[in-house]
Amino acid sequence: APSPAPARPGTPAPREDLAGMHPYGAPQLDVPHMLNVNENPFPPSPALAAAMGEAVREAASCLNRYPDREFEALRADLGAYLAEESGIPAPAASQVWVANGSNEVMHQLLLAFGGPNRTALGFAPHYSMYPEYARDTFTRWVAADRGPAPEFALGTEQVLSAIAEHSPDVVVLTSPNNPTGTALDLEIVRAAAKALAPRRGLLVVDEAYGEFRRDGVPSALTLLPEHANLVVSRTMSKAFALAGARVGYLVADPAIVDAIRIVRLPYHLSAVTQAVARTAIAHRAELLSQVAVLRAERDALAEHLRGRGHQVAPSDANFILFHVGEDRHRIWQALLDRGVLIREVGPEGWLRVSLGTPEDNTAFRTALQEADPR
Numbered sequence: 227a228p229s230p231a232p233a234r235p236g237t238p239a240p241r242e243d244l245a246g247m248h249p250y251g252a253p254q255l256d257v258p259h260m261l262n263v264n265e266n267p268f269p270p271s272p273a274l275a276a277a278m279g280e281a282v283r284e285a286a287s288c289l290n291r292y293p294d295r296e297f298e299a300l301r302a303d304l305g306a307y308l309a310e311e312s313g314i315p316a317p318a319a320s321q322v323w324v325a326n327g328s329n330e331v332m333h334q335l336l337l338a339f340g341g342p343n344r345t346a347l348g349f350a351p352h353y354s355m356y357p358e359y360a361r362d363t364f365t366r367w368v369a370a371d372r373g374p375a376p377e378f379a380l381g382t383e384q385v386l387s388a389i390a391e392h393s394p395d396v397v398v399l400t401s402p403n404n405p406t407g408t409a410l411d412l413e414i415v416r417a418a419a420k421a422l423a424p425r426r427g428l429l430v431v432d433e434a435y436g437e438f439r440r441d442g443v444p445s446a447l448t449l450l451p452e453h454a455n456l457v458v459s460r461t462m463s464k465a466f467a468l469a470g471a472r473v474g475y476l477v478a479d480p481a482i483v484d485a486i487r488i489v490r491l492p493y494h495l496s497a498v499t500q501a502v503a504r505t506a507i508a509h510r511a512e513l514l515s516q517v518a519v520l521r522a523e524r525d526a527l528a529e530h531l532r533g534r535g536h537q538v539a540p541s542d543a544n545f546i547l548f549h550v551g552e553d554r555h556r557i558w559q560a561l562l563d564r565g566v567l568i569r570e571v572g573p574e575g576w577l578r579v580s581l582g583t584p585e586d587n588t589a590f591r592t593a594l595q596e597a598d599p600r
């Protein structure tokens with residue numbers, strides 16, 4: 227990371243609660259096998275890249291104007307996609323909201339539903355950004371624990387007792403969870419939404435990795451008609467292989483979308499972003515066919531790691547958390563020395579590897595055998 231600029235006399239002081247903090251930053255290193263931030267390893271095909279170029283060219287011809295502030299066409303496209311993907315009736319545009327990555331979606335949610343004297347609750351180990359959205363919005367962040375390794379499961383009782391103990395205004399449940407890969411039983415979502423309803427609390431189910439879930443596991447999207455306080459957040463960064471375009475979205479009751487509209491910055495979603503996202507959705511058959519490859523690679527790699535004697539967290543996502551013991555930093559470094567970048571994240575002794583192409587995954591296996599012979 228770049229070192230902070232030296233303070234000159236008179237340099238303004240940021241907020242006291244930000245003193246000494248470091249920006250989010252997984253290493254961005256140019257190595258042959260980048261398996262550290264749960265990206266999709268498959269770039270757009272030349273035909274899709276050309277179609278995106280054409281869509282951007284069209285958008286460019288009116289970049290003197292602000293973009294459609296309500297991105298109506300994109301919302302309709304996403305509604306149609308979700309109906310197909312999750313077997314739900316297509317959500318209306320008024321139920322869909324889009325922002326620059328689900329990071330911005332979640333940030334906006336906490337701007338509108340968190341705030342001073344409000345509490346947000348999550349379950350650790352969780353995605354590292356959650357406490358940062360809370361900090362930025364002056365929301366108190368509380369993390370209860372997930373169940374023990376290697377399952378890192380979450381149970382209904384556990385969630386209900388954490389809600390009873392902390393009286394949160396917002397609860398974030400992640401399915402599949404990052405960094406553990408654990409999918410969530412919908413009974414838990416149902417029970418949490420019901421428990422929060424009398425206090426008008428919000429339940430956010432972060433399904434950033436939703437498309438990688440196992441067959442037959444329903445999405446929390448199917449519960450939206452039952453619960454006015456449920457939000458399901460998704461992203462185009464993972465299954466759609468569109469991390470570089472920054473497109474995340476949520477589906478919820480229109481009243482929740484209306485509340486976000488109050489805090490969003492005007493025209494936050496550029497015309498270029500909207501054009502690229504719509505083109506990717508139009509080519510979804512091609513993009514989503516790669517999800518099947520990644521799921522198969524995931525299951526094969528989990529088997530391989532278990533075969534080597536690692537504890538492996540059961541994963542419904544495009545990454546795997548596995549146990550290496552006290553040596554984790556040395557092993558992480560030894561993998562990097564061999565051109566394989568994975569992530570030192572999660573509980574002590576565990577490492578997380580994102581699934582890459584079959585070639586990436588083979589390189590990872592070879593490097594791991596050298597770094598940690600078994």
Ligand code: PMP
Nearest residue numbers: 327328329353404434461463474
């Ligand atoms: N939620 C989870 C659980 C994630 O792991 C990530 C990204 N790693 C995000 C949200 C944010 O992704 P994006 O902003 O690219 O949509």
